[in-house]
Amino acid sequence: MKKIVSIGFLFFITSLWASQPRKVLIIGIDGLRTDALQQANTPNLDALIASGFYTYESWHEGITVSGPSWSTIMCGVEFPKHGVTSNSYSGSNYNNYPYFTKRAKECLPDLYQVQIVQWAPMSDNVYNDAWDQKIKVCDGCGANSVSAAQTQLQNANLDVMFVYFDECDLTGHSTGFSPLNPAYINAIQTVDGHVGSIMNALQSRPNYAQEDWIVLITTDHGGIGTGHGGNTSTERKIWWIGSGNYPVANQLTGVSDPGSYAMGNHNDVTALGNPSQADIAVTALDHLFRGTECDPFNPIWDLDGQSWLDSLHVEAPVGISENKPKEISIKLFPNPTTDFLSVWFENEKNETIIPLIYDQLGNQVMDFKFTNVNLNKLNIDINKLAKGAYYLTVNIGGNNITRLFTVE
Numbered sequence: 037m038k039k040i041v042s043i044g045f046l047f048f049i050t051s052l053w054a055s056q057p058r059k060v061l062i063i064g065i066d067g068l069r070t071d072a073l074q075q076a077n078t079p080n081l082d083a084l085i086a087s088g089f090y091t092y093e094s095w096h097e098g099i100t101v102s103g104p105s106w107s108t109i110m111c112g113v114e115f116p117k118h119g120v121t122s123n124s125y126s127g128s129n130y131n132n133y134p135y136f137t138k139r140a141k142e143c144l145p146d147l148y149q150v151q152i153v154q155w156a157p158m159s160d161n162v163y164n165d166a167w168d169q170k171i172k173v174c175d176g177c178g179a180n181s182v183s184a185a186q187t188q189l190q191n192a193n194l195d196v197m198f199v200y201f202d203e204c205d206l207t208g209h210s211t212g213f214s215p216l217n218p219a220y221i222n223a224i225q226t227v228d229g230h231v232g233s234i235m236n237a238l239q240s241r242p243n244y245a246q247e248d249w250i251v252l253i254t255t256d257h258g259g260i261g262t263g264h265g266g267n268t269s270t271e272r273k274i275w276w277i278g279s280g281n282y283p284v285a286n287q288l289t290g291v292s293d294p295g296s297y298a299m300g301n302h303n304d305v306t307a308l309g310n311p312s313q314a315d316i317a318v319t320a321l322d323h324l325f326r327g328t329e330c331d332p333f334n335p336i337w338d339l340d341g342q343s344w345l346d347s348l349h350v351e352a353p354v355g356i357s358e359n360k361p362k363e364i365s366i367k368l369f370p371n372p373t374t375d376f377l378s379v380w381f382e383n384e385k386n387e388t389i390i391p392l393i394y395d396q397l398g399n400q401v402m403d404f405k406f407t408n409v410n411l412n413k414l415n416i417d418i419n420k421l422a423k424g425a426y427y428l429t430v431n432i433g434g435n436n437i438t439r440l441f442t443v444e
């Protein structure tokens with residue numbers, strides 16, 4: 037009898053592990069210039085945008101080359117930490133700053149994680165990345181990527197998948213990265229079709245209704261002429277899509293340029309309002325770790341990104357509290373503080389938020405531009421503020437709420 041009970045218990049535990057419901061799909065589209073994406077006809081990306089969080093106004097904070105950019109996207113840190121500054125991947129520091137997939141497995145060792153890439157260096161030159169499978173298809177062969185992804189999506193135990201498409205970048209290099217180039221637009225529309233095929237396969241999973249997938253899509257850089265790697269706006273302007281459960285598309289606009297480590301003018305405070313490439317890894321970890329003991333912001337990991345999971349609003353469907361709206365309120369902690377201030381908002385109605393910080397003389401000392409985005413938590417680096425008392429004013433949906441805090 038005792039034996040039967042323990043077998044039953046073991047089975048229960050095993051099925052819990054096997055059915056980890058929180059799952060991540062990241063689709064990477066190499067070299068997709070932001071203004072060209074807006075120009076192209078992309079019904080499948082639009083469908084993800086329709087209930088999700090997105091921006092066309094994010095800024096690249098590193099080197100606009102694939103090796104360093106994808107490393108930032110997958111590691112959650114910028115190149116001064118992951119060390120990749122070129123497509124040779126020399127100087128890589130993945131032992132200290134690995135892919136998020138490695139961090140995910142440190143806490144959830146049973147995750148099954150697969151990457152499907154076309155561009156070989158991303159597979160061959162990356163180590164310590166904890167993928168269970170690294171699948172490589174020929175460069176530019178989007179249909180092969182799709183078919184590999186469809187096969188993987190038939191595996192009920194799949195937890196994390198990264199699928200990469202190179203068609204836009206290849207076409208940009210051969211005929212021009214431009215919204216006015218029909219060949220480039222055509223490549224974008226082809227990749228959009230691939231995204232649709234993958235989403236169909238994802239939504240056809242037998243247990244899809246019981247699973248909680250987050251889908252994150254981004255590019256590594258834009259382009260100018262037939263190249264990239266510089267610091268022009270068309271190379272640095274990037275976009276970002278996260279699936280969510282909003283009733284309407286939730287667009288982040290008015291994002292200030294935080295500068296970049298490549299240009300030597302990176303501004304940490306402005307960067308808080310910029311959905312950056314490093315946010316993809318942190319958002320993915322936050323999603324996988326919710327409801328577990330795992331900490332997606334483990335300070336030892338020294339991540340640069342922030343999580344946008346609360347902005348995607350995947351935790352609770354919108355509308356639950358519509359009949360009984362909570363009052364808008366904010367909470368600050370720690371207070372007094374020395375270097376860091378966390379601000380929690382009750383923002384059930386997804387109002388526009390504009391936080392400002394003033395000193396006691398009424399001079400504005402910090403501002404942020406979060407618009408049309410539901411934020412429930414904001415971490416503010418206040419290292420640059422002198423000791424003293426300050427006012428944090430948050431405008432939520434036209435109402436100002438002010439709180440005093442002290443820097444010690």
Ligand SMILES: [Zn+2]
Pocket residue numbers: 067102205206209264
């Ligand atoms: Zn390229």
